[in-house]
Amino acid sequence: MSGIYDNNNRIRAHSVDGLTFTGLYTPDGAWNVVTTGTGYRGAQHPCGALNVTVNDTAKTRHAPDGSMNVTTTTTNNGALKITLV
Numbered sequence: 001m002s003g004i005y006d007n008n009n010r011i012r013a014h015s016v017d018g019l020t021f022t023g024l025y026t027p028d029g030a031w032n033v034v035t036t037g038t039g040y041r042g043a044q045h046p047c048g049a050l051n052v053t054v055n056d057t058a059k060t061r062h063a064p065d066g067s068m069n070v071t072t073t074t075t076n077n078g079a080l081k082i083t084l085v
Helices: none
Strands: 011-015 031-033 050-054 068-071 078-082
Touching: none
Parallel strands: 011 031, 011 078, 031 050, 050 068, 068 078
Antiparallel strands: none
16 A cells, blocks of 8 residues: 555554654555654754554643644544554
8 A cells, every 4th residue: 555544544654763764655645654752842953754653642732842733543642543554
């Protein structure tokens, strides 16, 4: 599968460690994401990927550190729903 969305209309995301430059997108169109805890604040990591916090109970789109709240569950909350590929 390629493109940003999967068959369930969730964002496809690939987890990266943030140690090398990756940019925002993978070659097949998914997002590159770095999970928080790397010490960086804000929506985008210096490697080009998005900073995300996996939070299945979040009621807001953004975490206190500026990263994006995401969930891999089917819960209906404020976090962006993603599929890790």
